[in-house]
Amino acid sequence: MRTLVLVPELKRHPRPRREQAGAPSRPAAPQHSAKDRLSEAAGLAEAIDLAVIDKQLVPVSAPRPATLFGSGKVEELKALIAAEEIALVVIDHPVSAIQQRNLERAWNTKVLDRTGLILEIFGRRARTREGRLQVELAHLSYQKSRLVRTWTHL
Helix, strand or coil: CEEEEEEEEECCCCCCCCCCCCCCCCCCCCCCCHHHHHHHHHHHHHHCCCEEEEEEEEEECCCECCCECCHHHHHHHHHHHHHHCCCEEEECCCCCHHHHHHHHHHHCCEEEEHHHHHHHHHHHHCCCHHHHHHHHHHHHHHHHHHHCCCCCCC
16 A cells, blocks of 8 residues: 655744752653654554655644644645555554544545554554454554544434
8 A cells, every 4th residue: 555654743842841849850751853753654654564655754833733734734745645646644643533534534545643553563463362352452442532423424
């Protein structure tokens, strides 16, 4: 399946930390570079035999509630998806159900976030019956929030 891998680069403005009197300061957790995250996401997609056509870092100054990306970037990616005949877009970031639905409608393709991709990998690699059932339970729990109000038109 022809796949596009996107890694949003969120611009985070550091907030000043409030130090408590007498409390030892902890060093911040190391952050992976955007390029490392991009290659990891592409590797995860290739782990389940997806053909990664393109992979991109997408700068996001402020996540949009409706689409995560700005409208200009959504349109730019729509043109790329149509030109390359991409069937699946993997976004290496948590995507809400509404964001997923809006992006799928805008791009006319399937959208999968990091959690969904990892569940697909586990599902493909589960060997025992119990393992398959555990993955199916995790997948259903993940999709539970995405199925709400799906059939309200009936």
